[in-house]
Amino acid sequence: MATQQQQPEGNVNLLQAIEMVAADKGIDKDRLVKTVEEAILKAAQSAFGATRELEARFNEESGQVDLFQYMTVVDDVSDDDREIALEDAQAHGLDAELGEELGFQIFWHPADAKRAAEQDKEFGDLLNVRQARSQFGRIAAQTAKQVLIQRVRDEERDLVFNEFKDKKGELIKGVVRRFEKGNNLIVDLGRTEAILPFREQTPRETYRPGDRIVALLKDIDREARGPQIVLSRTDPKLVEKLFESEVPEIYEGIVKIVACAREPGARSKIAVTSRDADVDPVGACVGMKGSRVQAVVQELRGEKIDIVPWDRDPARFVCAAIQPAEVHKVIVNEADGRMELVVPDEKLSLAIGRKGQNVRLAWHLTGWKLDIVSETKFKQMEEDAIAQLARIDGVTDTVARNMYRMGFRALDEVAEATEEELSGIQGVGDEAPRMRQAAEVAMEQTRSERIAAARVKLEPLTEKERLLLVRGLGERSVQLLEDAGYRSIDDLLREDDERLAMKTGFGIKKTRAAKAAAEQFLANDWAAIEEARKAAKAEAVQKEAAEKKAAAESPAPVAEAPKPEGDANAS
Numbered sequence: 001m002a003t004q005q006q007q008p009e010g011n012v013n014l015l016q017a018i019e020m021v022a023a024d025k026g027i028d029k030d031r032l033v034k035t036v037e038e039a040i041l042k043a044a045q046s047a048f049g050a051t052r053e054l055e056a057r058f059n060e061e062s063g064q065v066d067l068f069q070y071m072t073v074v075d076d077v078s079d080d081d082r083e084i085a086l087e088d089a090q091a092h093g094l095d096a097e098l099g100e101e102l103g104f105q106i107f108w109h110p111a112d113a114k115r116a117a118e119q120d121k122e123f124g125d126l127l128n129v130r131q132a133r134s135q136f137g138r139i140a141a142q143t144a145k146q147v148l149i150q151r152v153r154d155e156e157r158d159l160v161f162n163e164f165k166d167k168k169g170e171l172i173k174g175v176v177r178r179f180e181k182g183n184n185l186i187v188d189l190g191r192t193e194a195i196l197p198f199r200e201q202t203p204r205e206t207y208r209p210g211d212r213i214v215a216l217l218k219d220i221d222r223e224a225r226g227p228q229i230v231l232s233r234t235d236p237k238l239v240e241k242l243f244e245s246e247v248p249e250i251y252e253g254i255v256k257i258v259a260c261a262r263e264p265g266a267r268s269k270i271a272v273t274s275r276d277a278d279v280d281p282v283g284a285c286v287g288m289k290g291s292r293v294q295a296v297v298q299e300l301r302g303e304k305i306d307i308v309p310w311d312r313d314p315a316r317f318v319c320a321a322i323q324p325a326e327v328h329k330v331i332v333n334e335a336d337g338r339m340e341l342v343v344p345d346e347k348l349s350l351a352i353g354r355k356g357q358n359v360r361l362a363w364h365l366t367g368w369k370l371d372i373v374s375e376t377k378f379k380q381m382e383e384d385a386i387a388q389l390a391r392i393d394g395v396t397d398t399v400a401r402n403m404y405r406m407g408f409r410a411l412d413e414v415a416e417a418t419e420e421e422l423s424g425i426q427g428v429g430d431e432a433p434r435m436r437q438a439a440e441v442a443m444e445q446t447r448s449e450r451i452a453a454a455r456v457k458l459e460p461l462t463e464k465e466r467l468l469l470v471r472g473l474g475e476r477s478v479q480l481l482e483d484a485g486y487r488s489i490d491d492l493l494r495e496d497d498e499r500l501a502m503k504t505g506f507g508i509k510k511t512r513a514a515k516a517a518a519e520q521f522l523a524n525d526w527a528a529i530e531e532a533r534k535a536a537k538a539e540a541v542q543k544e545a546a547e548k549k550a551a552a553e554s555p556a557p558v559a560e561a562p563k564p565e566g567d568a569n570a571s
Contacts, residue, residue, distance in 0.1 A: 015063030017148065027155040032148065033058045039147035040065045040140055047136035048106075048129060052081045065140075067106045069127065073098055084126055092123060108133055108140060157228060160192045164229055167217050171241045172231060176211045187213055187231060194229035202233045203265040205301055214299060216241060234264040239305070242296045243270065249284045256281075258310040261364035265303055269321060269361045271310040282307050306361075314368060315339070321362040325351030328375065333407065336480065336505075338369040345374040369483065385409045388475075391446070393438040399427035411446065412474025414439035416510075443474055451525065455532035458540060463488040469525065471517040472510075480504045489518050 018036070022029040041056040044067055048054065053070045071084045073096045089096040096102060106129055107116035120130045174187035174194060185196035185207060196215060207213065215231035216238040222228055232238065240257050249255040255274050262268040272281035285307045286293050293305055311317040315330045318339055329342035343351045351372045352359050363370050373381065382404065388411060389400040406425050408414055414422070415436055422432035450469055454461055466489055467478045484503040486492050492500070493515060501511040 014065070015060070021148065021152055025152055025156060026159060027152065031155070032151060035147055035151040036065060039143050040067065043140055043143040044106075044136060047139070048132045049081055051079065054106075064109055067108055069104050069106055069129075071102050071104070071126075073100045073102060080128070088126060092126065106133065108136055156192075157222070160228065161220060161222050163191075164217065164220055168220065169237055169241075170217050171214055171238075171245065172217045172229075173212070173214050174231075176207045176209055176213055178209060185213075187215070189229070192229065194231050196231040196233065200230070200232040200234050202301070202303075205233065205265065214242075234262075236260040236262040236268070239268050239270060239296070239300070242299055243285060243292075246292045246295050247285055247287070249274075249279060249281075254279055255284050259365050259367075261361045263357060263361065265301075267304045267306070267357060267361060268300075269306045269308060269365045271308050271317070271321065271365055273310040282309055308365075314366065318362065318366050318368055318370065321365045322351055322358065322370070322372075325358070327351075329378070331407075336369070336483070337367070338371065340371045340373060340378075342373055342375055342378045345376055348372065348374045388446075389414065391442045392435065393441065394431065394435070395438075396427070399425070402426045403428075410475035411439050411443045412472075413476050415443060415474075444471070446474075447471060451529060454529050456536045457533060458537055466526075467492070469529075470514070470521045472514055473517070477506075477514070480506070489522065492518050 014036070018029060018032045021027060022032055037056040037058055041054060044054050044056065045052065048069075055068045055070065057066050057068065058064075059066050071082060073086050073089055074083045075086060075098065077083045077085050084096075084102060086096065086098055089102065094102065104119075104123065104127055106127070107113075107119055116133060119127070124130055172189065172194065174189045177186045177188045177193065180186055180195075183198040183201075185201065187194045187196055194215075194217075196213070200215075200218065213233075215233050216235045217229065218232040218235055219230040220228055221230060237260070239262055240260050243257060244250045247255065250257065254276050255272055257270055257272055259271045260268065261270075270285070272285055274281040274284070284292075287295075293307065297303060297305055306323065308317075308320040308323060311320065315332055318341070319327045319330065322341060325343055325347050327341050327343055331340040331342075333339070341351065350358070353361075359370050359372050386397070386400045386404050389395060389403050389408060390397055392400075392411070392414065395403070402425050403414070408417070408425075417436065419432040419436070422428050422435050423430070428435055447469065450465075454465065454469060464478060464482070464487070467473055467481065468475075470489065473481075481487070481492065481504060484500075486495065486500070486504070497508060497511050497515070500506070500515075501508045504511070506514065
């Protein structure tokens, strides 16, 4: 390949800029050079024509980007931008052969104006770059500057990403710099900036520029336009990492934080255990005179922290998590992942906590759904459940109590139980198959009674009351529906069969049967219930009006004349 090329006398500003940026930002020089070459090439294709075969090559000696055009020697030219006729090449003094590729340097730098004029004089009719050269010379330097700045930004973002990508979930210290739209905080981390979104800020915490801040590195958004490091002050892991920094036993792996539940700014609960029997996990986290836990509380700006011992026994673990309330009795329902905690009447509010905070945190900490009831209410619920079970034909009070102790609370639980489960109850035995059928009959009787009561009820029925009127849905079934987020008949019918079965644990057969029964109830029973309720309301209104009319028409009582004072026999 023959190349017509001369080395220009250039300035070294571009080379110096690249070297300075590479040294200051820690960016590979070769990547910067390649970026500038690509930018100049793109600008050249725009100025000289996209069909030309061009090449941009950085000249280390001159510190400039040289531009070259390549043309193929042919007999018959079909593309003036990429081909040159053999006779034209020979006529211009070029030693060329057919199929050979000739390279021409396009002089575009202001310092190469003389060489550019000589090139136009000698090869102007072949290259045809005179007019486009002046346009390209004006934009090339600006293009190189812009692309260099953009490359620096991209490289900086890549460096930041590579530096912090392995630090997700770790503590980050910084200084608050400014507020942005939406009350987002911009935090200076030294080499870069991070963002603390408003949703990740703890309620009631306030910051001012210059304040020191410790947060959790929650995420790194590589595609974000602004700061790509996302911090959090609300994540439960923040509490865990703060304890890890304050408690050497946690850092060394002797003490382990098993679980953490948090309501940011208000209260947190952590469950801890120890691998060493001689190390008290709670005491290690509390520290001498509470120094360690107080350090964490101070960093969280007064957020209360409960430290409870983790236990393999779920019941004991839950009792520890519900502290400071004491629990007298625990009823475990493993099938539903639910526990019923019986507490003294005077401790009920303490167990629940302000706005349900204590029981809610214990729920998230243990993973068990918790129902808190007082001793008085529990006894009443127990008697109600036993009375309901006793409605089954052939079930005595003793058998009903035995069923209750085995975990049966409602008629539908008996109807859906297996024969093996029922036969294990003292007093049932071989009567298990008949017991299931009798439970279904009792459910239908109870449903009929509820419908009869609903027909004369003056107040509007609740969604739960309506669900209990559907054939096959008992107390337990409705509770499972509510726990899964289905609180009305409409919610039940609106949901996909498979999704409903999965979320409630019904199974696909019972799910389809329940939806069919709900549709049948709306089509056949509900309209009649509503008509009966309207008639009951009208009758009540008429009765009230009649009573008012009767009261208005009755004569007023005659007041007795006052007796004279003194002796009644006085003359």
